[in-house]
Amino acid sequence: MKKHLYIAVLFFLGLGLQAAQAQYAYFPTEGAxxxxxTIHIKNLMRRYMNSLKDGDMSRTYMEQMVSKSPETAVLERKLSFRGNETYFEPMPREQNQLVTQMLMMLDNGAKVYQNLEKEQVSMAMDFGGSAIVVQDSLTDVKWKITNEYRNIAGYDCRRANGITLDSVYVVAFYTDQIPTSGGPGSIHGLPGMILGFVVPEQHFNIYATKVEMTAPTIKTDIFKKKDKPNTRREVKAKMKEVMGQWMTDKQIDLMMASLFL
Incomplete structure (x- = not known):
């Protein structure tokens, strides 16, 4: 009888401890x-080559670049968040000369500010030496949450598959332990912070390596005074007008996805 009573007491003490831990669980609302x-350079270059028009003279140049390039390049990014605001920016990392040259074509180093409450996004990036600035509503993503889980940077994350920019398939891993519904770049819309993000057609993935609960610096004004922001639709229309003569629609769509994700 005493043994059974002892086991029962231990059981209820265990339940009490779990409840206390749940009650005092920490859900950070700000940090960095x-x-x-990781960009799979060779695969991405081959994809661009496959989208070229017949007889495009740049094919030979791209083939030479592919033969010399490494399989991958790894870049560093930082996301600062507070409440419903996020700021995403590139961080410096040493690359060799060839990779630096290729990244000028394959990665735009975008700075992205999102206001999730107002459903607004601002983006500033470099494209071929020219500045592109975007101010628009949040990128629309249709998510489907799955039962696949993964631990990223010490956080239990759940997988979601999505479609964005009309037809681009994406994969995200989010944690509800950080309640901000944001993520790297312009991605958002899940019940927690996105710590892993994959865009198969762009041959890149991005995963968190460190989460710090420090006071963040959120830059809300990322444009220069002379900049005139455009919407995503306006940027695409201008790109098509300028480059449509020698680029296919598929190339332009690939370019837009690389700019906006």
Whole structure:
């Protein structure tokens, strides 16, 4: 009898401890997240080559670049968040000369501010030496949450598959332990922070390596005074007008996805 009573007491003490832990669980609302973005350079270059028009003279140049390039390049990014605001920015990392040259074509180093409450996004990036600035509503993503889980940077994350920019398939891993519904770049819309993000057609993935609960610096004004922001639709229309003569629609769509994700 005493043995059974002892077991029962231990059981209820265990339940009490779990309840106390749940009651005092910490759900941070501000901090900074370091990400590593891995670009599969050879695969991405081959994809661009496959989208070229017949007889495009740049094919030979791209083939030469592919033969010399490494398989991957790893970049560093930082996301600062507070409440419903996020600021995403590139961080310096040493690369060799060839990779630096290729990244000028394959990665735009975008700075992205999102106001999730107002459903607004601002983006500033470099494209071929020219500045592109975007101010628009949040990127629309249709998510489907799955039952696949993964631990990223010490956080239990759940997988979600999504479609964005009309037809681009994406994969995200989010944690509800950080309640901000944001993520790297312009991605958002899940019930927690996105710590892993994959865009198969762009041949890149980005995963958090460190989460710090420090006072963040959120830059809300990322444009220069002379900049005139455009919407995503306006940027695409201008790109098509300028480059449509020698670029296919598929190339332009690939370019837009690389700019906006």
């Amino acid at each position: 997240i370091t990400y590593e973005k």
